[in-house]
Amino acid sequence: MNSLTLFLPCAAGVESYLETEVRGILDDSPRRMSAQRGGLLVEASWREMMQLNLNARLCQRVLIQLKEERYQSEDDIYKAASSVPWEMWFSERLTFKVEITAQYSPLKSLNFAALRVKDAVADRFREWRGVRPDVDVRWPQVRVYVHLTQDTVLLFVDTSGEPLFKRGWRVEKGEAPLKETLAAAMIAASGWADTDLPLYDPCCGSGTIAIEAAQIECRIAPGHNRRFGFEQLNMHQSHVWQDLKAQAKARERAPTRRIFGSDVSFRMVDFAQNNAERAGVAHAIEFRGGDALQRNPPIESAGMLILNPPYDERIAIAGVAARSQAQMPEGGDFFLQLASHWKKNFSGWTAWILTPNLKLPTQMRLKESRRVPMWNGPIECRFFKFDMVAGSARQKPKDAPRASHPDA
Template sequence: MQSPYSSVYKRKKPGVRSSSVANATKLDLTPNTFDFFLPCPRGLEGALADEVKALAAHSPSLKVGTPAPGGLPVRGTLTDAMLLNLHCRLPSRVLLLGGRCSYADAEDIYHLARDLAWEKWFDVTQALRVDVTAERSPLESIKFAALRVKDGICDRFRALTGERPDVDTAHPDVRIHLHLRELDALLYLDTSGEPLFKRGWRSEHGAAPLKEHLAAGLLRLAGWTPGDVLFDPLCGSGTLVIEAAQIAANRAPGLDRTFGFEVLRGFDANAWSALREQARQAVRPVAPGQFFAADIDPANVRMTLDNARRAGVEGAIAAEPGDVVAALPPVDAVALPAGRAAWLISNPPYDERIAPEGEAADDFAPQLARALKQRFAGWHVALLAADLHWDRALRLKPRRRIVVFNGPIECRLMLFDMVAGSARGQ
């Protein structure tokens, strides 16, 4: 992918900095294409690249870069940014690169923020928020660097208009993201607003819920396809089955929410309306008998059905209370038509949902393994385990282990093909 930087700040001796607007990459409405970065949970970068390539097949201006740790760079138009926000399930945001600089201290970052043409995108009446992330940054305080970004933006508006924009950390109109690397700082304009995993259908959730973008990523990594049966016997608030049902229904994940780009200058309301209408027309019905959920807590079952209703897939999901160690297959995997498979995919928790009688967590893994071996022959199984001792405790040999991160927690997605005699030492 061609570099977007015609010129950037060059790192010189500490205390020596450029302050000319001409030396910063500018936020501008020309040219018509921009560089974006799509952050995602670590371990999903390749799957995200595949997802965006499928969209790029319908948009020649959308170019996919090489996956980087924690995300994917792409290049495209503002309409492509709308397309990515509307249809992508795996990223957490779509960030438009405004500029970057090499830096010796936070003042270099202040000058970058001050010299970028933010007025091309929003005005002084819109409240902003600045977030910061860092990898190997030499700065002692990354929070101070974020503060200097805010100062730079506000000082620019004050110089242009005599006023400063407000800062609102709770409900900002505009979000700015600073990412600090070891040698350079990057400033992004957030086109998403609320994180993309907030699809707009969740009213409540249980303890430690699986975020929607990670759930969609697990489905992809496991190998589940939209025609396959899916059963989550530890469904919690229903995230996995709802994501899968929406995929099967070809329902865009961003169809029922708003986005940050809608309040930016240069926003093409007609193009957005056309994209959203195309997405609505593409939704297809999903017949019952494909998606099943269960949980030992009846409140979680009610929550799953309520969330499914708001997500537009209530009729596609059957959910009922049940103990996973006594679960029965909702369909006969062997009897499925050719080309269709049955999947049990779940994120087993360590809490009262799996230990109603007070069993220790270490006792649960072999109980689950025994249930899978005895009753789920012919099924494909994918379990996300944050406890790396699960591999031994299950006494099942996975055909594959995939490292994926749930936030900062390193997990293993363990894949099994259940056949008779697949357990060891039982």
């Protein structure tokens, strides 16, 4: 088990950050590693696979690639799946499920292709063990992944179990919570971890951005509080895994810079506080209630604002801008007032905003200094960077909404 080919799926746009993260987790011995669209292929040992599950913040799961074969029909897929020694990987006493994804596959039914893989796994067990494992589509103990390209079938066994964005601490959440993996991608893209700046999320909701940042600051492994799929596989050695967890625990440290979150909804602030406690970082974050248009910097020195503000009908803008937003599309007035408030009061800060609204800089009358494409599930977003320089309205495009705030 010392040379596994792992595939780490991630959101499109995050691949290069994931590659940097993985290089930081694994030792720097030469190995095959290549970023692909939507993931990273990496050669690693069984022990490193566990380290990745425990420490990676940016990937959705860690899969072991077991087969790569050309196909034309479902029969070819059945044959490819039959040739994998599944009985080496897991026991017939465990339940399993087949998950399938595809890109440009000419097959008519992906469900049928998944069914053929399920049959191949079951038939293989029957042949080699005399019995077959049961399928459980809701709570499988083992997940088999199939990915079809135009002409190639790839087969994987999953080592993560529940997807990795489920860190185990976010029990309480609002209407549009950010996935932990996306919050971590925002932090990675902002470069915050390599600065010594404080961080503030003024629309913090259930606290995901602040909590991810605080765990990074305290060096708490994101997976320290959850179970993983590899614990069910035949090769699992509990004592090696416990050692790895103990080593990760020993690396934890006290925070040296400050992290803040606030939200106009006091209910959300309570959720964020409880989530931070479960994540082991309540001591590292200060949460408050309050309207982003009225909150002043929580600290004298300049820092970094990172947020995904309210953006659609699910999460309405609340607070002082709530009445006027009806007159402007996509919360225009709120964002114009926010820009004005930041220019006046957050001079020297950098603001990073994730939004599906590509016209946000125009609405804010600010010129972004960077724009990073990111996907929030199926929603295409941009992660905009704005440098707050006092009194600098950078852009006055003709189609910008008219200011309703005195100093906008």
